[in-house]
Amino acid sequence: MEGMLQAGDFVGVSFWLVSVAMVAATVFFFYEGMSVKKEWKLSMTIAGLVTLVAAIHYYYMRDYWVASVIAGTPDSPIVYRYIDWLITVPLLMIEFFIILKAVGASISTNSFWRLLVGTLVMLIGGFAGELMLISASLGFIIGMVGWAIIIWEIFGGEASKAAEANAGVKSAFNALRLIVLVGWAIYPLGYIFGYMMGSVDSGSLNIIYNLADFVNKILFGLIIWNVAVRESSDA
Template identity: 25%
Template sequence: MGPLGEQIAQLERRNNALRLNGNTVNGRTADIGITTRGSDWYFTVCAVMTVAGFAFMGLAVRKPRHTRIFHYITSAVVFTAAIAYFCMGSNLGFTPVEVEFFRSDPKVRGTFREMFYVRYIDWFITTPLLLLDLMLTAGMPWPTIFFVIFADWVMIVTGLIGALVTSRYKWGFFTFGNFALFYILYHLGWESRRNANRFGNDVGKAFLYCGSLTSLLWLLYPIAWGVCEGGNVIAPDSEAIFYGILDLLAKPVFGALLIWGHRNIEPSRLGLNITDYDNDVAVHEKRATNDYGVPVTGNNTGVTNGTTTATTSGTTPVAAPASDGLGGNVPTHNPTV
């Protein structure tokens, strides 16, 4: 065995996740599960997601705060995915599910397959954020954004239910999820793309590149589901590679492409009028008021017995309001009474 082989062997011996966290959950043992190689791959994807998250945050601090929205959203995506992949690499966040199709292949032979529900928790959080990145880039109205995200949640939840069902009824949930997916792809490929072009050629290109990448990759996820959780065709280690490559392209690569596309695009052009708190006077200056809650102008800060007095020459006392703010009138001082 050469030096490289010895190093790989040492890394495999160092990964004790499968020994520390077994395949028995809720009284059932998954006899179709990942090996140490699958665990190593999950940890590798976790590392890439983490590095990408810090890179996106590093790029964010170089931009004015009011222009960081896409950096923050994309960073949240990869950091969430990093936690999920750490969980799967640790052989946690799964439940054994009885397979519908029993195979003779030794790699998928058995009764209970390891199904990582933490993957769906990841998707439930990250896929709406990815869509938010795209829909905000396209300048879509908020009601449309909310409904597209709702369709996305339908797709994820039905995929999770189908993965947990042991009978052929799982394919019914799979069908519901695909209908939701096609609705999302329609918006990305037609409505949102057309709207993005209204904001200029650079915005249209940024959306076209990122939207096309997302649409292509999301079409492959149902295939991965069908040969993994659905049909028990490929081994869990191959499942890890399949989903891992898709997630790396759909999250860090997508994020890098999106941030690059937004490098010269002000969020205000897309209808995102974000105010930086450095420009908010209320944060940095406590404005003086009189007894009636009316801001005092100039250097006028003197208040005595409900009346305003000038403390510096050249200023004008501020009159009391006609109402106390609660619907009643404020009594005024009449020196003749």
Template identity: 30%
Template structure:
């Protein structure tokens, strides 16, 4: 027998709290051992699981449910995604260092996806599926950015940074693709699974896609040293031309300025 949705929400809360401890501990131990601080990287990771923990706490307590023509909508889940998914994209951007325009574009598309999901959950019938389709098209644009646009920038960051970025990017693309499938099967879509099963699957996906992301990022934190050392000379720079072996000029990608 599948447990009540609140039970899975409580388990999600506990898991996210544990996941938040990992980057905070890594940040504290790194700074005390080496004197270096990559605060913005670790705090971005902690923000992902920290916000998710608060969201699951609210869902476990039955807070954040909004009535709509299509039924009750757990709006707190979408608020969670509106905050945590841009943070995950931001961390990928901190590794790849694309232009601000590219990163802002990806986050903007991500917001469109979540907004379409809210609209689809709050409506019914043709309009609901039309909004679901809008979110699906936007998601294809996001996947293109993750698979094509960001790797172009990450290519200039060094082998170790590319390896960590590639793993995190793949986790994101594969697991995020499963969320709309669950939505379509859940009461929000075709109604083929119960609310308890929906919560169970979303908790599982969140644990793997968020805590898994955080664990891999912390395990690959040595890449941050290569990144900050290699990017210091080019902080905040615009594309610059450099000569190649044949004397031709090529452009280096714009990098985001470090704080």
């Protein structure tokens, strides 16, 4: 049927699976957020907002992909994807600050601003490079500077030291920062091979990005949910 997802379109299928998973995760996070103690409600709400925003954008991205396939010119929904990231990724980053505050860790607002600014620098650099507003190489360099700020803050900066001093959140913090280090590495690799080298087709690149979003947003939220439930039970 014209205009509908085809059985052989595995990239389109990945868009559908992730979009529905984001909706399911949103319901789960909002529902579970009602049963944790008040210090963790904000973290659970943000986890739900991340998947909610992603779900909305994935509904548009999947339609964009299917339309481009039908037109015979498979294309990546770059603008939709970056609009999603510009909202969800900063929310994910400030979760580090919020969970530390939830357990009463000593941390200043400077950490919050370093995480937020680093995230915006990373995203704006990548977006400008992919849209060819600046050279792909310059966009990549700017994006990596932003990522480096984030990595430094959560592995060696104030946020890292605050987590190390608090046993209640230390394990969750370690898991979250591994997602940022390992899971997020998929995006710059996709940028290099897909946009700077042109060695990855748009279909493969979108499957990789979709699976990365699935892990980096839903799993991120599940880790926060796990520590929120544990801390609430202990209380």
